[in-house]
Amino acid sequence: MTGTGLSSGEGRLRRIELVTDTALAHLAVEDLLDELLERVRSLLHADTAAVLLLDPSSSFLVATAARGIEEEVRQGVRIPLGKGFAGRIAAERRPVIIEQVDHSNVLNPILREKAIRSLLGVPLIAEGAVLGVLHVGTLTTRTFVDEDVEVLQLAADRIASMTRTHLNQLDRAAAAALQRSLMPGKLPTTAGLEFAARYIPGDAGGLGGDWYDVFTLPSGRLGVVIGDVVGRGLQAAVVMGRLRSALRAFALEEDDPAEVLERLDGNVQHFEDGVMATVLYAIFEPSMDRVTLSTAGHLPPIVATPEHGAALVQVPVDLPMGVSVGPPRRTTVVDLPPGGLLFLYTDGLVERRKSSLDVGLELLVGTVTVDEAESVCTRVLGRLVGSDHVADDVAMLVARRLPTDRVVPLDVVLPATPRALGDVRSALRRWLGAADAPPEATADMLVASSEACSNVVEHAYGPGGGTMAVHAAREGDEVTVTVRDNGQWRSARGEGRGRGTTLMRQCCDEVDVTTGVAGTTVTLQRRLVGEAG
Known part of the structure; x- marks a missing residue:
């Protein structure tokens, strides 16, 4: 089979109008590619048409849209830049014609399996950058002529321009979404x-x-x-x-x-x-x-x-x-x-x-x-x-x-679990620093409050668990920390247990433990000047 035979000015103009129809501009990029490929396939009397776009690394061409052999897209065909038919087109930035497909000139096994005989491909270039490749193929041996190359390159330029616009829009939208999420x-x-x-x-x-x-x-x-x-x-x-x-x-x-x-x-x-x-x-x-x-x-x-x-x-x-x-x-x-x-x-x-x-x-x-x-x-x-x-x-x-x-009081509510103890300690340490507590007072209040929180984790709740609320405030030269729960405490078990209150009293000036049907509140007070106890 030879060229398409439409060499008159009227036929050429019709081809250009079909490929560059401005009505395509409103389509999404996937629909745009499908429509253009169908038009290209019809214009050039080809059996297949496909677009392969460069991946973000610019190392591979990835099948993005295809008409006639959709498997290229469904199987995610990847062609290394510079290798095979499509790879050569992208690397050399020029059209390539293959009249007889074989293992030496085509890497894509699907084209060979489908018995594609002849191929014509052109680069997709926009703003001086190669975006990918557009190619068509026939099931019979075909001699593509200059007019075929011209029409396909025209389609490629249209695809490249519109794809660049769509990809830029998608790129900005995706980047904006990613930026907002991060x-x-x-x-x-x-x-x-x-x-x-x-x-x-x-x-x-x-x-x-x-x-x-x-x-x-x-x-x-x-x-x-x-x-x-x-x-x-x-x-x-x-x-x-x-x-x-x-x-x-x-x-x-x-x-x-x-x-x-x-x-x-x-x-x-x-x-x-x-x-x-x-x-x-x-x-x-x-x-x-x-x-x-x-x-x-x-x-x-x-x-x-x-x-x-x-x-x-x-x-x-x-x-x-x-x-x-x-x-x-x-x-x-x-x-x-x-x-x-x-x-x-x-x-x-x-x-x-x-x-x-x-x-x-x-x-x-x-x-x-x-x-x-x-x-x-x-x-x-x-x-x-x-x-x-x-x-x-x-x-x-x-x-x-x-x-x-202007340091505001600290209020945190966390699950009464061992993992939460570190979070409470970190939050209280930051708050004491902001409240201008000296190192000794900070260390004492961290020890006392950690003991109070540990007691909640161990004794306040059963298997169902619960929460603990920690409040800290400074008034004048005194810091007060309260640890509250709404559980029903279990008695301390084992040798050496139940000594937490003694340790808290050693670190604080005042310790008050109030227990009722609504739970337990431990209040710790420490002066920021002088010695505790």
Whole structure:
């Protein structure tokens, strides 16, 4: 069989109109591909038509849509870039014609099994980038002519353009959904600290890999992160999600921010080929008066205090994630007095094409003031962004240490289980630090309250379980902690049992245990000055 024979101007125009019909623009990408493939198959009198798109790694072509041999899609055919018929088209960015299919020129076994004799394929190119391949095949030997190539390339250009648009939309939607799922939906409520954060997607090609995170640590410390994965779109957001999870895991095992970033860098270099990211990781001590931090190529944070105002922290900047093996990473200790705040941000906030980075940093430092965290975010965005469009994503996180007189009482309700004891201890340690309790008083109240909570876990409930409620408040120079349950206590069993009250009295100035039909309440009081007991 020879060419299609439609060589007149009228026939060629009809082909172009059929392939480029603007009515296709409203279709979803899957329906669009199916409709275009059916039209292409009809126009070229072909038996099969298929689209293969490059996977995110750009290493394989994956069968995405097919008409005539749908098995290609259902079986997830993958063709290595540069190999076989389709792989050659994508790698060489040019049409390829095969008049007689055999094992030497076609890798896809389905085409051979279905007795496809001849193939014509062209690259899908949009905005200078190869997206994939469009090919047609016939069950009889066919000599494809230049006009066939022209029509197929026209269809490919149409598919590439519309697919790029649809994929960009899907990419942005998926990245936005992923970003929302990974960003803290609600920043944690932590005694002594006030948080506020913002994330603004940039205009240049959808979302990217900017993120922030706040999480508690078993030691009672608080981890704070801000980072930026180089790149844009869904792929950057996916990498960001993996880095966020890996950093959290390493933070559970290491107390030094530099060691956490060192381990994260090893993870990136081993598992994330070609990825680069900047990350700043900081840890608030339970007392909230000190922050230890380390930065992997990230811009320096700003600290603002009531006494000295705002300034960039003089922190050594180590290599970004994924660059190369460098010198050991370093940790910096920053003092944060009551009322002071730590301001973290990504480069999209301060980098502008028409001005230097120093100008942006100077403007930012001049804008950050000691104020409520939400007010700081609003003021910074109003001055540095205003009504302008930002080309790059912007992430920012403000952590403000509250004045001691503004520390709110602690209230937690947890299951009366052994696992919850560590959570209570961490929460109480953070609260005592925020309440400016000295080390000795903190240690005593932790011992006494842990004993009270342990007694609830062991004695208050039967197999059905229950809850324990812990409340802590400071009034003047005295701290009061109450531990309540609504169970019916069982008598202590075994040698050496039932000594918890004695231990609590040794650590506190006053201990009161009230038991009734509604449960038991243990009240612990400790002065923050002088000796207990």
